[in-house]
Amino acid sequence: MTALETCPDAEQLRQWRRDFHRHPEIAFEEHRTSARIAELLREAGIEVHTGLAGTGVIGTIEGARGPGRTIGLRADIDALAIEEATELEWASRTPGRMHACGHDGHTTMLLGAAWALARNPDFAGRVHVIFQPAEENEGGARVMIEEGLFDLFPMDAVYGLHNWPGMAVGEAAVHSGPSMAAFDVFTLRLSGRGCHAAMPHMGDDVILAGCELVTQLQGLISRERPAHQPAVLSVTQFHGGDAFNVMPGTVELRGTLRCFDPKLREHLEKRFREAVQASADFHGLEVELDYQSRYPATINDAEQARRCAEVLEHMPEVRKVHYDLPPCMASEDFAFMLEQCPGAYIWMGNGDSAALHNPGYDFNDDLSPIGVAWWQALVRRLLN
Ligand SMILES: [Zn+2]
Ligand SMILES: [Zn+2]
Secondary structure (H helix, E strand, C coil): CCHHHHCCCCCHHHHHHEEEEEEEEEEEHHHHHHHHHHHHHHHCCEEEEECCCCEEEEEEEECCCCCCCCEEEEEECCECCCCCCCCHHHHCCCCECCCCCCHHHHHHHHHHHHHHHHHHHHHCCEEEEECCCCCCCCCHHHHHHHHHHHHHCCCCCCCCCCCCECCCCCEECCCCCCEEEEEEEEEEEEECCEECCHHHCCHHHHHHHHHHHHHHHHHHHHCCCCCCEEEEEEEEEEEEECCCCCEEEEEEEEEEEECCCCCHHHHHHHHHHHHHHHHHHHHHCCEEEEEEEEEECECCCCCHHHHHHHHHHHHCCEEEEECCCCCECCCCCHHHHHHHHCCEEEEEEECCCCCCCCCCCCCCCCCHHHHHHHHHHHHHHHCC
């Protein structure tokens, strides 16, 4: 029997998902995962393109009802550098690697939908299923775009999803604007003249300067951010010194800044740079600052979000759609795709699981058939 004669049922989806879970691979190293995805797509007779961003895979499914619009459905495929703490039978077999964000489930749901759409291509137009590497930290979406994703595979719209712990299975959330924050990181090094701790006037106190800076930077959030616009700045590392009686010559601070509004982001970065320089000048220190904008905010197109909501509202598998959840301050590199192409990114309930990126997390297999139904419903409704 060929894949086209069968449709992946919940048991089949569970097997696929648990196999991906056992074999997690991190950013741009998803070789086994990528090969398995391509194999399963080909098994269903789907045209496959490999090699975009190294381990990216794209499958193209033509509708049987002739030409029409083209849409992209995207799943992320990478795992995290985390030691899994579940004792599940399908726990990671690779030390220090874990599918702790549910991308094993995202991959499975899109594969299931691809099979179902290939089996019954009762739509007009074309669907690209996009399996994207390196969502965590490395911006695989940006690399796919730089390597020609939207030139090689032109699309009218693109959609993504993420499982959401704490939301019941069978529930979903749609934001009509921002859903995930922009993500910047910084490393700054303050350098001065180290000296004897008993005679600080003979040198510079980089520790005091660093401590003052940590508190001053919070002023950007409390005093320069309009109160109705979310932003968060966290200093997450502070390194310096190695003796009781020595004032060190350098301290290094690292951290992250996240917000939604591009203008606010620009303003906060400018003021961040000014604050760091002013603090260094006041203390008579040299400063090196490496400030990097990593991911933009994930901002849904209002019209596309409305269409997603309409599809979800009509699905028997979906009991409730939330429209009032606050956006999340975590980040998502699907944002790069939404900068290039209109689309939307939804959340689907993962039930009462451990949090994302927690070593005790596991994707909820009960969500898989719902995700498969969602992708199909979206295609059949938008491309009819
Ligand atoms: Zn993640
Ligand atoms: Zn994720």
